[in-house]
Amino acid sequence: MNIALDMMGGDFAPLEAVKGVQLFYSQSQQQVNLILIGDEQKINPLLSEYKIASENIKVVHAAQVIEMHEHPTKALKEKQQSSIAIGFHLLSTGKVDAFISAGNTGAMMVGALFSIKAIEGVLRPTIGGYLPKENGNLSLLVDVGLNSDCKPENLNQFAVLGSLFAKHILNTPDPRVALVNLGEEEGKGNLLTQSAYSFLKENHQINFVGNAEGRDLLKDKADVYVCDGFTGNVILKFAESIYDIVQNRKIEDEHFNRFNFEIYGGVPVLGVNKPVIIGHGISHAKAFDNMIKMAKKMLDENLIDKMRSSFAG
């Protein structure tokens, strides 16, 4: 199993990525080869400093970095030697099995869509985010920004992709799917959700439990909440800002600490042909460790094959 990690992505690169790698290997004899992509002049001394010497690690030099503010498509095209471009090249040519980066989110999404492409039958891949429940579990919110305008069929597919992720990666048996909406009753909604409801209701691949209002999203009404990427993006960032307030107010609470989204590592791009995980810009060692574990689990569980089967024929 070969997992590629962009060492240059995120606000604390490459130091926190290196520390994440150290953390990952410190926990057990992991049967994972890590391909560390980035500036070897910066990475190698850190690997020495942190005493990471494993035959399972290989550094692939990348002479360029796509910065956070750069235009995704333009940057990917012009910076062929960037760590993200090299990562997707390795992934699309089969030299690695999964790719992780906490770098430019847009470039990661464009790279995922155009280099490894959507699973056959998937109209639009999606990107999910987590919402913490008071019972300690996480629910998955899809889409959180990849698709700002959606058709009902898109939401229906997000539901399938999200359910498979929740079941096999978040360990939620028979995940309940709810449609984010402005009322509980069937028939409520905007044009998109009214129509999407019918699709979801008829979809026997998922456990659809109806509409969820804004007030339900942090509760245990469902395990997968489906919406268009505009709505999901606003919800997720709103939820993230709650942690800022909690910190400002010096409130110490176990549940509200779980609104610190950094701890979850990264979010998966769902519906593409290989595992791709996008990390938060402020990722620290723990987040990188979690992302490597998530990539490993996506490979262990053959998640992509399960998704392909769902959309086959």
Added chain:
Amino acid sequence: MNIALDMMGGDFAPLEAVKGVQLFYSQSQQQVNLILIGDEQKINPLLSEYKIASENIKVVHAAQVIEMHEHPTKALKEKQQSSIAIGFHLLSTGKVDAFISAGNTGAMMVGALFSIKAIEGVLRPTIGGYLPKENGNLSLLVDVGLNSDCKPENLNQFAVLGSLFAKHILNTPDPRVALVNLGEEEGKGNLLTQSAYSFLKENHQINFVGNAEGRDLLKDKADVYVCDGFTGNVILKFAESIYDIVQNRKIEDEHFNRFNFEIYGGVPVLGVNKPVIIGHGISHAKAFDNMIKMAKKMLDENLIDKMRSSFAG
């Protein structure tokens, strides 16, 4: 000044409405005539019990009540003797100057749209909600559910209506308007917000400060946040649910207490020809008192005339 109050609306009607009336009059010699609409068999004994005997109060009997779960249009049509139907009748015939209810929200919206109608030039009236800022002020979020599908022109008009309300009722001088969006830069967004941005930027009636992401909504980035009613409804209900969690977690914090939306009284229907205020279903005395004060202020400030001027020619 004649303000009509639906005594039968809300979970604790008519008791809390009566206590709200008592609270309102207890504060000063208010130059307001209140028209209390509802079941006089229930209201009169309570007025006696709470020693509310004022020549400024008149009870108008309503033999019916529109329940919370009823279909708005159907109920308004079939229950002509309901407190909400009578309220709108009094309002549209000029017998009262403003109407307040914590009853069936849908029926209130339908009544406002069809009995007193939109201000000339207003394509779609809107309904606003409040979001608390850490600095103690409130920002206004429009729309929060009246218009689930919007055109860019609608958002542009919500911005004008919201600005006038923020300036004259929330006492925010030169209110900053932001567009709720999934990125900060101009050009980001879904089809609706990309187009709405151009309208807002060219609109000299407002102080447009650009896009606001989900993470900005509880901060002091703007005073009026504009979005379609689907997004706004999800945001508002999500924000409301935070207070539930804060209570569950037994967190006592001055700022988070302000997520108890009940304390704000009600939200205005903006863009119709008379002041109409819709209360929360769980309104208590303080909320009714606040709603009466808001209606009074809307009349004192001639808010509707100012809105008419904005949309004239």
